[in-house]
Amino acid sequence: MSTRVKFAIGVAIILGTIGWLGWVGASQSKTYYHTISELQTLNGAKRHQRMRVSGNVRTGSIQHRDGRVDFVLEEQGQQLNVSYVGRDPLPDTFKDGAQALVEGRDTDDGRFVAEQVQAKCASKYAAAQPKQSSLSSPEETPSQTSGQASPQSMQASAGAPRS
């Protein structure tokens, strides 16, 4: 066998293995982004995928229960009941009216079980004026919740497999 052929076989084996590992890894950790209204149209296997949903926390809906926090997310008139079951304390920015991003799975009784919650402080964002002459908008300052609520991909402690 010529060196070139041997080399080509080696390359094929390596790339094949990496490709396979990538495929397995991707199918394990895929997370879908959905809006609340989309969620209600999903059916079958799609309904049970891991996903991220965002919306505003309905005022007065946050209830602390034993081992979980229930609240209602609203977006464009649609609403979603969420139970947060993660271990980390909720971010300080998680309040009535806050913009929240939850990650987890939908259950058959219509309740979304979230393992991670991120929140942006609503007042901060409401203050953003329509941009006139590239004025100050408070876009950058604290956009990622608090220091505690680490960013989505980093939030290893709240259930995401760390491997």
Added chain:
Amino acid sequence: MDIFGSFALLLALAVTAYAAVAGTAGILTRKPLLTRSARNAGMAIFPLVTLAVIALEYLFFTNNFSMAYVAEHSNRDLPYFYKFAALWSGQEGSLLFWSWLLSIYSFLALWVNRRKHPELMPYVGVTLACVQSFFLILNNWVASPFNVIAAAAAPGGVMHLVARADGTGLNPLLQYWEMVIHPPLLYLGYTGFSVPFAFGMAALLGRYPGEKWIHITRRWTMIAWGFLGCGVLLGAHWAYSVLGWGGYWGWDPVENAALLPWITGTAFLHSVMMQEKRGMMRVWNIWLIFVTFLLSILGTMLTRSGVVSSVHAFAQSSIGSWFVGFLIISTVFCALAYWRNRDYLRSDNRLDAMVSRESSFLFNNLVLLAACFAVLWGTLFPVLSEWATGEKISVGAPFFNRVNVPIALFLLFLTGVGPLLAWRRTSLDSLRRNFTWPVVGGVIAAVVAFVFGFRDFYSAMCLFLGVFVTLTIASEFYRGARVISDKSHGNIFSAAVQLTRRNTRRYGGYIVHFGMVLIFIGVAGQPFNKDAQKDMPPGSQMAIGPYTLVCQNFDSVEKGNYQADRATIEVLRNGRSEMILYPERRFYPASQVTGTIVAIRSTPLRDLYVVFAGRSPETGQPVIHAYLNPLVKFIWFGGIIVALGTLLGLMPNSQAAPAERAVTAGALLPREAQGA
């Protein structure tokens, strides 16, 4: 001062445009006067951009809150240190900073080579000026740091300038010493690749003979690579000590963005040796440096545009489309330049054998590029999937780990094997001679570790390979040093130092490899991480690993620009008090944000990492989250070794005394005389 700064930026752009146009004209007409004037213009960009930077810093230090950028990134209480660093804490300032660093690199590249390589430098000047002009266009019109705040008294009314009484302050996450040096290092890395890119482009366009451009740019590439690596590692350290989630690497898009050019840069640093020694891989090398440069731009774009959501969360902005435009133009230009001059890049040699230095480099490059591709793919997956299927899907850490851990181990294996293989082909006998002891040592280490509970396949593998590589490196030093000490009758350690100084590139490279081994060992500790979380009123206890945490007290302190909730936690081990830790949770009134200050007790074997996670909503009691992370210190220590090895590799070789040199050259193995 703002008008002064804006004017300096405008002038800088004009000068840059002149440098590009006059440089091109100089190349076409071959008029030396035009070429020289273009070069001088290229060097004049640096002082002009410097003036703009000084103007912005001046506005920060004088608390000029009528400036939008200053008002958003500073406040009166902010310590001076951070006021200085606020320059690169936001979009506009960062881009100005990028421009400035690029102008420094351009200035140095043009100045150092002002009397050398006359057929190469005009192209270099034009390439750098083109890159610079893109960033100056952004600085001038798309993201100017010198915008003032204006608002209308009534909706729809006339706009008036407004000066705020105080700014919203610097993001507290950034108020940490590493944040002051992490972005500059990262940016020095990103911008630094522009120089070898410009030289590669120049060699291609000017059909510059031989491998000279590689010799010229070796140090430039190493500098950029070293800065980028340090930047990435400092970023990881910052994430570890500030974000309070117990880890250092989360495969966040912005982390990945910095890793990508570092990976291709690593591949480039290795594969250029193939070209220098054997005249192979010319096409590959030119494309590697092109890709490294393009990935640097992509990295800047991912950080700045918010295309992919990330921890660094800069708002969605129009800047992304500018970057995409620039990336497309650059890629097309690279491809055209290659296509027109491809006949100049023919290889001199072919691969001779499967087990040879050449093949180890080829495999090294192959897997590095595969890793780069996988990381890029995973990072852009939400964008790609939305574009292809209409569904936005992201992939998380399991994807990245699954692909990259085996690749990393294979690379570690090559790190040990590659440098000891001969060029062209290696005999079985020399394999046995070189590798018997390292393999035995590695196996012993892995078995011992397994017995003591280090039971994870990848981690044990990593430890085995780590010891194997370390022993091969040690044997290389020993063998070379013995030749010198036999001749000079000196001791072996001073001989090793001499050996290193005579071939800094080779032995500096080994030291870098050793540093990487330490980093890998540190990462291998990760599967053994533990954590525990509990509501801890004063007097309560929590056990983790060999430690027991006892909460003694809580208090609130007010300092400078923040208020802090602080826990006093006593750490017991075997019933004996070992230390007191003070995890904090800070609240910054100016920006209405909270941040954590993690208390870390770090030993080589394990870190005890304690976070004040917040107050429990039900009981109002403080929640303490503790982590036990083994071996993390190896990562930071390895990083320091890598940096030192890189510095060493940058040093010029010292010459041995002539008589001795002949002896040494003869005595060393043939491949050694050629250098690594």
